[in-house]
Amino acid sequence: MASGTNRTERTLLDDRAAFLLSQIGFHSAARFTERLRPLGLHPRLFAVLSQLALVDGQTQQQLANALSVHRNAMVGLVDELEQHALVERQPHSSDRRAHAIRLTAVGKRLLPRAQKAADELEAELTGGLDAVARHQLITLLRRVAADAGLQPGSHPGLKENWD
Amino acid sequence: MASGTNRTERTLLDDRAAFLLSQIGFHSAARFTERLRPLGLHPRLFAVLSQLALVDGQTQQQLANALSVHRNAMVGLVDELEQHALVERQPHSSDRRAHAIRLTAVGKRLLPRAQKAADELEAELTGGLDAVARHQLITLLRRVAADAGLQPGSHPGLKENWD
DNA sequence: TATTGTTATACTCTATAACTATA
C-alpha cells in the first residue's frame, strides 16, 4: 500500500453485501424521508397509511402487529395522522375498548402523492440500471429478505418490541 | 396475538428496490450489532478500528473525515476505544493540537475476531445464494452505491454533520 | 483567523412501566 493517504481506497467493507446493504439501506431511508418531507409526512406515517390503504378500519393493535411496532408507539403515530386529518379514530363496531382507524378523504388524496415520491426515489436509486439489471436486483433482494425471515412490509427501523 | 388478520399479504412496498434495500439494510445493521456485542464492540467502533487498520496513527479529524462523522462525535468514539484499551492517543509528531490515534496490541488482536463476525454475517445474509448470484448481488449493489455517490467505507448511519 | 480537540446542553427517539376501561 502506498504511503499517500488517498481517499477512494477500498476498505475491507466494500466487498461485503452485508455492508453495502446497510450503507445503501440507510441512504435509501434518508432520501425517502427527504422526499416525503414536503408532504408533511414521515416514512413511518406513510407505512401506517399504506397499511390502511390495504385494509381500512383496522385497530391500533392490528396496525401495530402488521408493522411490528409496539402498541404504545402506535398511539403517537395515529395521533400525528389524526392531527393532520389524514385518519380518524372511529368507534369500533364490536369492541368498545378499540378504535377503528379510517382514512379520511384527505388521507386518501395524499396517498397517491406519497406513492409518487416512492416511485421517484426508486428511479433515483435504480436509474443507473437497465430494466434487466433492476429486475435482477429486486429478485435477489426478495430472496435475501425472505431468507432473513423479514416480513413483507414491515421495517426493522420501526423497532420491534414486545411486552 | 389473538384475533388475527393474517400477515403475508403483500404491500405495495415489496416490489420496490428502495424499500427492500432499506428493510434489509436495517436488518443487516441490527444483526451486525448483535454479532459484535460479545466482543464488546459497536459497529461504529468497528468502523474506526477498520479505518485505523488501513492507516494507523490518523488524527481524530482525519478519522472523522474518512467516516463522515463530526469531529465532536469522534471524541466519544475514541474515548470508548481508549477505555477498552483498543487504541491510544499519542502526541502528534508535527501538530501539537492533534492526537495520533494508534491501534494497541489488544486492538490489533481484536480486529480479526471482528472480521470473523463480519464474515459470518455475510454468510448468514447471502447463504441462500449460490456463488454466481452472490457475485451478481454485490456487483449490482456497488453500482447503486456508486451512482448514489456513497463513499466506500462511509456509512450514512454515522450521521454526516458539518459546521 | 482558522483548526484540533473538548465539553455542555438541548433535542429527538425509543423503551418501559403503570394506569383505565373494557372484555
Place this chain on the structure above:
DNA sequence: TATAGTTATAGAGTATAACAATA
C-alpha cells in the same frame, strides 16, 4: 385475568454551540 388504548418518564443517540490550545 387478559386486552386496547393511553400516559409519563427515563434512557440512548444526535445535534449545536462555545471554549482552550495551537497553527
